[in-house]
Amino acid sequence: MHSIKAIFFDRDGTLIHEKPGTYLSDPAKVRLYAPVKKALQKLAKAGFSFFIVSNQSGIGRGYFTAKEVNAVHARLQELLKPVVIQEIVFCPHAPEEKCNCRKPNTELGKNLITKYNIDPARSFMVGDKKADVLFGHGLGLRSVLMTTANGKTHLRKYPDLRPDFIAQDMAAAARYILREDSADE
Numbered sequence: 001m002h003s004i005k006a007i008f009f010d011r012d013g014t015l016i017h018e019k020p021g022t023y024l025s026d027p028a029k030v031r032l033y034a035p036v037k038k039a040l041q042k043l044a045k046a047g048f049s050f051f052i053v054s055n056q057s058g059i060g061r062g063y064f065t066a067k068e069v070n071a072v073h074a075r076l077q078e079l080l081k082p083v084v085i086q087e088i089v090f091c092p093h094a095p096e097e098k099c100n101c102r103k104p105n106t107e108l109g110k111n112l113i114t115k116y117n118i119d120p121a122r123s124f125m126v127g128d129k130k131a132d133v134l135f136g137h138g139l140g141l142r143s144v145l146m147t148t149a150n151g152k153t154h155l156r157k158y159p160d161l162r163p164d165f166i167a168q169d170m171a172a173a174a175r176y177i178l179r180e181d182s183a184d185e
């Protein structure tokens, strides 16, 4: 079977606005960052499939339910139209539960790579935290760190963090990915 190239996105602070220290569970409060839709349209045109891998520890902490998270994701897919996210997966556990699916653990990514026959060498991870960068590298992807929400703080806090690219918005991330992608061909 032919392999595909994919981009894995973090959700909060990467595709949609994040209020620091808060948990989003209300679909009405989902707001895309301005450059996201156009950037994803360009990337889709270049042949990338899209996935979201998200840590939703608010479920494990009892702040909201998986049902509410799914409602947020339905709203997100609605706002992104005509862009399609192939699949959205999330870890529902609190950090203390020490699961294998909370980023930077790679279980959710591995499952998607197998299910969709994704070629990691032609694929990317885009997120705004240390855990996102490590998740990408753990899977053999190139990692883009967004400075939209937590990225700047995490660069300062973790000087050893080595994302492959630092992007101030999704337009810049897309330009980097398209540049790399033409070098991959």
Ligand SMILES: [Mg+2]
Residues within 6 Å of the ligand: 010, 011, 012, 013, 014, 127, 128, 129, 149
């Ligand atoms: Mg994030």
Ligand SMILES: [Zn+2]
Residues within 6 Å of the ligand: 091, 092, 093, 099, 100, 101, 102
């Ligand atoms: Zn988990």
